Amino acid sequence: MIRKLGQFFRLYFFQAWFSYRSLFAWSTPFSYMTSKFGFPFFSMLYFVFIGKFVGFDNPEFIVIGNILLMPSINGLYGISMTIGDERQFGAMSYLLASPAARAPLFLGRAFFHIIDGFITVLVALPIAILFFGLGFSGINLLLLALCLILLSITTTGLGFIMGTISLVSRDGWMFTNTLGQLLFILIGVNIPVDKLPAFLQPISNYLPMTRGILAARQVLDGARWLDVSGLLGGEILVGLVYILIGYTLFRLIERASMTTGSLDSI
Amino acid sequence: MGNFLRLALRQMDVQLRMRVLSLWSLGLFFTQPAIFSAVGMLLAHAAGNANPDLIYTVIGGGIMGMWSGLVFTSTFDIRADRREGTLELIVGSPTPLRRVVGFRSLLNILAGSTSMLAAVTAAVLIFDYSFAGINVPAVILSFALLLFGLWCMGIFLANLLAWSRLSGTFVDLLEMPIALLCGFMYPISVLPSWMQYISVVFPIRWSLQAMREAMRGTAANAELLSLWGISLGISLVFYLFSHWLDVKVHDHIRVTGELHSI
Numbered sequence: 446m447i448r449k450l451g452q453f454f455r456l457y458f459f460q461a462w463f464s465y466r467s468l469f470a471w472s473t474p475f476s477y478m479t480s481k482f483g484f485p486f487f488s489m490l491y492f493v494f495i496g497k498f499v500g501f502d503n504p505e506f507i508v509i510g511n512i513l514l515m516p517s518i519n520g521l522y523g524i525s526m527t528i529g530d531e532r533q534f535g536a537m538s539y540l541l542a543s544p545a546a547r548a549p550l551f552l553g554r555a556f557f558h559i560i561d562g563f564i565t566v567l568v569a570l571p572i573a574i575l576f577f578g579l580g581f582s583g584i585n586l587l588l589l590a591l592c593l594i595l596l597s598i599t600t601t602g603l604g605f606i607m608g609t610i611s612l613v614s615r616d617g618w619m620f621t622n623t624l625g626q627l628l629f630i631l632i633g634v635n636i637p638v639d640k641l642p643a644f645l646q647p648i649s650n651y652l653p654m655t656r657g658i659l660a661a662r663q664v665l666d667g668a669r670w671l672d673v674s675g676l677l678g679g680e681i682l683v684g685l686v687y688i689l690i691g692y693t694l695f696r697l698i699e700r701a702s703m704t705t706g707s708l709d710s711i
Numbered sequence: 712m713g714n715f716l717r718l719a720l721r722q723m724d725v726q727l728r729m730r731v732l733s734l735w736s737l738g739l740f741f742t743q744p745a746i747f748s749a750v751g752m753l754l755a756h757a758a759g760n761a762n763p764d765l766i767y768t769v770i771g772g773g774i775m776g777m778w779s780g781l782v783f784t785s786t787f788d789i790r791a792d793r794r795e796g797t798l799e800l801i802v803g804s805p806t807p808l809r810r811v812v813g814f815r816s817l818l819n820i821l822a823g824s825t826s827m828l829a830a831v832t833a834a835v836l837i838f839d840y841s842f843a844g845i846n847v848p849a850v851i852l853s854f855a856l857l858l859f860g861l862w863c864m865g866i867f868l869a870n871l872l873a874w875s876r877l878s879g880t881f882v883d884l885l886e887m888p889i890a891l892l893c894g895f896m897y898p899i900s901v902l903p904s905w906m907q908y909i910s911v912v913f914p915i916r917w918s919l920q921a922m923r924e925a926m927r928g929t930a931a932n933a934e935l936l937s938l939w940g941i942s943l944g945i946s947l948v949f950y951l952f953s954h955w956l957d958v959k960v961h962d963h964i965r966v967t968g969e970l971h972s973i
Contacts, residue, residue, distance in 0.1 A: 484886075488887050492754075495897055497897070499751065499763070500755070500760060501758040623746075627746060629747075630749055
């Protein structure tokens with residue numbers, strides 16, 4: 446039992462490290478930094494100025510929201526690319542033909558993205574807090590860190606699903622990108638969820654990060670554990686459901702490819 | 712002339728099939744601008760405005776689609792050529808690189824115009840935007856200058872990528888900053904003054920300003936003329952820079968004697 450567990454975790458971390466390294470192997474530190482901070486920073490400013498023009502007098506809401514969205518660069522785009530590229534680079538057949546257990550193989554792809562996403566938001570958020578003079582007094586930093594790590598984990602569910610879709614569709618990246626941009630609207634990043642049109646609000650409630658972002662905002666406003674525990678519990682539940690859907694989709698597609706004997710066609 | 716037109720048609724045909732007609736490009740032309748416009752509209756709604764400003768929020772989204780489409784298709788072309796090994800062949804062929812890039816960028820711009828068309832159609836059909844009171848000839852001229860400015864920036868970026876592999880990361884980063892600095896979805900006056908100073912170097916900032924003035928019905932006065940003049944002048948500077956880069960690429964190959972050195 447212990448030996449099996451050891452094998453599971455060894456495979457998990459091995460996959461985590463190599464899939465992460467291979468994703469950024471081409472990257473210089475500059476391109477890494479720009480891919481992590483460039484688009485989020487400039488799109489955040491863009492939304493701030495749009496907000497200023499239309500009379501939305503709460504730029505902090507947009508800034509904090511966009512920073513809290515940052516883990517999705519790893520969780521959604523990074524993981525989706527990591528999984529989708531297996532097919533593009535012709536590694537899928539070897540991976541599926543290996544006798545390795547599938548759960549650590551698949552889920553391992555998220556580990557370093559979770560850490561990376563967490564560190565990204567950990568760097569960006571204090572800068573924004575200081576920039577807007579919000580101050581750290583009254584903020585439960587441990588609870589805030591919990592919200593951030595939770596956001597980094599739950600966003601991976603979307604990445605697993607989109608990565609699996611990338612295995613069956615050559616245009617998977619386009620779908621991932623579209624979903625990533627829809628998050629600007631749907632999960633309370635730029636617009637409070639209660640200000641969205643009525644037909645969009647139920648969609649928000651079924652998406653990961655919505656509750657996590659709301660909880661993080663409340664913690665930044667001084668909320669305590671009891672105030673946000675319900676939101677965090679909901680976030681965990683939604684995140685787990687998405688991760689489970691992603692893994693199940695992967696297994697279904699894998700099984701279909703085995704049945705047809707065409708590993709490369711997935 | 713016949714050869715020139717044949718080359719133009721062939722290049723644009725290949726470009727249309729290989730790059731433009733893909734879900735990725737369509738996403739850049741339509742989905743992304745629609746989402747950004749939606750954010751603008753929802754923010755306006757959250758701020759208590761009953762109706763969004765159509766010129767900035769909706770039509771600005773169309774301009775964003777044109778820019779995003781251009782910046783990615785024009786630069787991805789060169790990268791794809793480099794990856795697939797056709798860049799050396801194009802540079803080595805008797806047809807100048809700038810001509811090939813020019814036709815490709817032209818098609819990218821024309822394809823990107825569908826984003827603008829979609830935005831205007833949405834403004835008319837969904838939001839009852841009226842053309843009454845707009846200065847049509849001035850809008851058309853401003854739009855033509857906008858297209859020319861985008862084209863010049865497109866060939867400049869493509870030549871920059873051909874000249875330097877390292878410029879790729881910098882070019883990737885350009886999409887949002889240009890949209891931000893040129894005020895695609897808000898007036899330039901919203902920006903802090905130091906950002907407004909930076910934005911003067913982009914021709915599309917001026918043609919966009921002229922187009923918006925014309926859409927509000929401004930007559931062709933000295934201000935519009937100066938906006939058109941500045942836009943045209945800066946566009947030509949970008950064109951000359953791209954020509955210079957093209958010469959540098961060819962010089963580099965002549966000096967090293969190796970096509971794959973680019």
